[in-house]
Amino acid sequence: MAVGLPENIFITRLDAAANWARSNSLWPMPFATACCGIELMATAASRHDLARFGAEVMRFSPRQCDLLIVAGRVVMKMLPVLQRIWLQMPEPKWCISMGACACSGGVFDTYAVVQGVDRFIPVDMYVPGCPPRPEQLLAAVIDMQEKVRRTGTVMGREFAARDTSSGPTPFDLQEEHRIEDASLIQLGGFSAAATTMKRDA
Amino acid sequence: MPLTPVATHGSESKEREYVWTLNFGPQHPATHTTLRLVLTLDGEKVLQAVPYIGYLHSGFEKLGEHLDFNQYVTIADRMNYLSPLANEIAWHHSVEKLLGIELTPRCKYLRTILAELMRLHDHLLNLGTTALDLGGFTAFLYFFQQREHIYDIVELASGQRFHTSYTRVGGVLFDVNTDWVNRVRKFIQNFPPVYEEVNRLLTKNRIFVDRTQGIGYLSREDAINLSATGPVARASGVERDLRRDDPYLAYNELDFDVICSTGGDCYARYLVRMQEMLESLRILEQAIENIPSGPVNIDVDSDMVLPPKPSVYRSIEGLIQHFEMIMPNRSHDVPREEVYAATESPNGELGFYIVGNNESRAWRARTRPPSFIHFAMFPHMIRDHQLSDVVAVLGSLNIIAAELDR
Amino acid sequence: MVSLEELQSRFGEEIREKTFRDNRFIDVSSGVLLDVLSGLKADFGFSMLIDITAIDWLDYEGATDRFSVVYLLLNVETGERLTIRTAVNLPDPQLPSVCALWMSADWLEREVYDMFGISFSDHPDLRRILMPEEFAAFPLRKDYPLKGRGERHNFPVITRSEG
Numbered sequence: 001m002a003v004g005l006p007e008n009i010f011i012t013r014l015d016a017a018a019n020w021a022r023s024n025s026l027w028p029m030p031f032a033t034a035c036c037g038i039e040l041m042a043t044a045a046s047r048h049d050l051a052r053f054g055a056e057v058m059r060f061s062p063r064q065c066d067l068l069i070v071a072g073r074v075v076m077k078m079l080p081v082l083q084r085i086w087l088q089m090p091e092p093k094w095c096i097s098m099g100a101c102a103c104s105g106g107v108f109d110t111y112a113v114v115q116g117v118d119r120f121i122p123v124d125m126y127v128p129g130c131p132p133r134p135e136q137l138l139a140a141v142i143d144m145q146e147k148v149r150r151t152g153t154v155m156g157r158e159f160a161a162r163d164t165s166s167g168p169t170p171f172d173l174q175e176e177h178r179i180e181d182a183s184l185i186q187l188g189g190f191s192a193a194a195t196t197m198k199r200d201a
Numbered sequence: 202m203p204l205t206p207v208a209t210h211g212s213e214s215k216e217r218e219y220v221w222t223l224n225f226g227p228q229h230p231a232t233h234t235t236l237r238l239v240l241t242l243d244g245e246k247v248l249q250a251v252p253y254i255g256y257l258h259s260g261f262e263k264l265g266e267h268l269d270f271n272q273y274v275t276i277a278d279r280m281n282y283l284s285p286l287a288n289e290i291a292w293h294h295s296v297e298k299l300l301g302i303e304l305t306p307r308c309k310y311l312r313t314i315l316a317e318l319m320r321l322h323d324h325l326l327n328l329g330t331t332a333l334d335l336g337g338f339t340a341f342l343y344f345f346q347q348r349e350h351i352y353d354i355v356e357l358a359s360g361q362r363f364h365t366s367y368t369r370v371g372g373v374l375f376d377v378n379t380d381w382v383n384r385v386r387k388f389i390q391n392f393p394p395v396y397e398e399v400n401r402l403l404t405k406n407r408i409f410v411d412r413t414q415g416i417g418y419l420s421r422e423d424a425i426n427l428s429a430t431g432p433v434a435r436a437s438g439v440e441r442d443l444r445r446d447d448p449y450l451a452y453n454e455l456d457f458d459v460i461c462s463t464g465g466d467c468y469a470r471y472l473v474r475m476q477e478m479l480e481s482l483r484i485l486e487q488a489i490e491n492i493p494s495g496p497v498n499i500d501v502d503s504d505m506v507l508p509p510k511p512s513v514y515r516s517i518e519g520l521i522q523h524f525e526m527i528m529p530n531r532s533h534d535v536p537r538e539e540v541y542a543a544t545e546s547p548n549g550e551l552g553f554y555i556v557g558n559n560e561s562r563a564w565r566a567r568t569r570p571p572s573f574i575h576f577a578m579f580p581h582m583i584r585d586h587q588l589s590d591v592v593a594v595l596g597s598l599n600i601i602a603a604e605l606d607r
Numbered sequence: 608m609v610s611l612e613e614l615q616s617r618f619g620e621e622i623r624e625k626t627f628r629d630n631r632f633i634d635v636s637s638g639v640l641l642d643v644l645s646g647l648k649a650d651f652g653f654s655m656l657i658d659i660t661a662i663d664w665l666d667y668e669g670a671t672d673r674f675s676v677v678y679l680l681l682n683v684e685t686g687e688r689l690t691i692r693t694a695v696n697l698p699d700p701q702l703p704s705v706c707a708l709w710m711s712a713d714w715l716e717r718e719v720y721d722m723f724g725i726s727f728s729d730h731p732d733l734r735r736i737l738m739p740e741e742f743a744a745f746p747l748r749k750d751y752p753l754k755g756r757g758e759r760h761n762f763p764v765i766t767r768s769e770g
């Protein structure tokens with residue numbers, strides 16, 4: 001090198017150094033609501049051992065975590081809690097949506113279940129399966145590390161620009177009609193919110 | 202967990218000022234699931250606990266009115282997710298009672314083996330996590346290793362390790378082979394040493410005993426009045442076990458004991474579960490050696506079961522039969538009657554109340570969820586205990602949110 | 608075994624009985640429900656309440672009442688089971704609460720109220736239990752759609768830059 005640095009000194013970008021550090025010590029916040037939570041436990045337990053990838057430090061306080069793992073279905077009553085937990089986590093933070101239910105509602109296409117958490121909070125990685133095998137979750141964590149390494153910046157500039165929801169906005173037509181019906185029928189506390197719904201022109 | 206002081210209403214007594222409200226959940230590691238408690242505390246003493254549930258209510262029973270008897274097994278699976286197959290067996294047990302189906306001997310034995318494996322599965326996780334919450338991490342890891350072996354066994358039978366969806370009306374999805382039988386044999390051999398190890402770790406462990414003995418006492422009268430079933434009731438001296446009192450599947454041909462205790466506290470519930478695992482192992486030993494040969498599904502001509510796949514692919518009759526079976530209005534001959542049937546699930550009496558309506562889906566599919574009923578007694582059991590006892594009592598009741606809220 | 612005659616002589620003639628498989632159903636009118644249940648508990652040993660549930664009969668062929676409420680009882684000593692059914696109708700579906708007889712009825716009745724809108728008089732704390740407090744419909748009624756009326760989509764969206 002031109003400057004003539006000694007051998008044990010490396011030059012790197014600050015972003016890259018920070019990302020390297022961040023990606024190898026992701027601290028997951030397990031938001032385990034249902035069956036997927038048991039597979040999450042299995043991933044951390046003896047046979048699969050999440051610790052091999054530096055992500056075993058499950059912290060149950062959102063303030064200490066940077067990776068939210070939504071494992072299991074999220075229902076109407078739970079979604080505000082999830083959003084609050086997401087907001088409580090310090091930047092930079094990422095989110096894995098684990099299982100069919102968290103990704104899309106899965107088999108529970110019913111009145112109570114939110115049809116995919118990505119409609120209401122940002123999601124970086126989707127893990128399909130009902131429940132996903134522990135190997136799949138391990139793969140997702142490894143991919144997540146890769147993503148952090150590739151796109152991260154120290155100041156979190158990669159997040160600042162994304163001010164639209166990352167989830168699917170358009171509901172199917174039937175759904176739209178139901179929402180319209182609902183606002184006509186007057187559903188107490190829910191009706192006011194119904195009018196603020198995003199609609200496709 | 203925000204701590205907020207309670208508005209003191211008037212001045213009933215001086216101490217009231219020191220009463221605090223603590224919100225516990227709905228997302229808390231020791232609840233394992235999603236339930237919320239609002240505790241009123243005097244220092245560390247719990248004066249009152251008010252549970253709030255419904256944080257996982259996903260409309261299971263409504264779905265039961267829209268899916269047919271075979272499809273609903275996928276939903277029943279997801280109810281008590283510590284022992285998915287036990288729910289499937291309970292669901293089809295009720296459906297078969299409604300339809301008047303008598304299973305083949307092989308199927309009875311097969312389901313019995315699976316049900317007992319699930320009892321182990323459930324108790325292993327429950328005891329492991331209870332120990333984990335009380336500070337013992339090792340037992341959790343030891344037991345989880347054994348759970349992985351059970352996962353392997355059910356995966357070999359059904360193709361899925363977790364939500365197997367393995368039973369069908371009148372039988373099961375596939376028959377098992379000798380390889381599977383050998384796996385179960387091997388599991389039965391390998392399990393006792395691990396069990397012994399955990400037994401040595403916990404049963405006489407000073408810390409564990411101190412934190413569970415005398416905690417969460419439930420008397421026999423209260424257990425009956427509060428509708429307790431399963432290990433919770435048996436630990437309070439209610440001698441009831443549907444496997445013995447209302448035999449279903451192959452239980453009346455097998456020899457086992459009903460484990461009871463009169464302790465009524467968390468430690469008694471722990472001991473009952475531990476002993477039950479040994480009994481399950483005993484049942485498994487007998488059942489696996491005596492599993493009869495023969496068909497696993499009832500006769501196809503009864504128009505109750507799906508025909509075997511080879512005949513669907515290779516013959517026109519099979520194809521027609523299969524087609525008719527999955528048409529909602531052409532398949533089972535369902536009486537317009539109501540029926541309640543229950544099985545002894547690992548957690549207690551798991552029953553389904555089904556109303557039939559001439560089509561192969563239920564008009565109403567009500568679950569009798571043991572977790573729901575057990576959680577209702579929690580406020581009674583925790584009163585005047587310490588805050589740290591909350592997790593011990595919760596763990597000993599084995600509350601599963603999906604079954605609690607459905 | 609409780610015989611039908613015994614029940615009829617104590618609680619009136621209009622009690623009906625039906626059996627299907629090994630289940631026994633006793634139909635009573637809502638007026639005598641509390642008497643029958645407390646009589647069964649006190650004198651016939653049905654000490655455990657297994658479950659309370661309801662059925663909506665809207666559009667069910669041949670049904671005469673809108674709802675049935677079902678009480679499953681168990682005699683812990685003998686293992687005998689009994690199912691008590693009673694009918695309720697709109698516009699004011701109401702039944703007496705059995706909380707005083709069995710403590711476990713508390714949550715079970717709340718669930719029936721939450722899902723079907725059947726209220727129980729003298730219940731100590733009749734609130735919604737599974738659905739959010741501000742929810743207005745009764746989801747297990749047959750006229751409520753499986754996918755709801757759009758309630759599950761009514762939440763604010765959090766985006767990356769806000770988070």
Ligand code: SF4
Binds near residue numbers: 034073100102
């Ligand atoms: S995706 Fe499947 S396993 Fe996961 S929470 Fe949903 S139902 Fe349960």
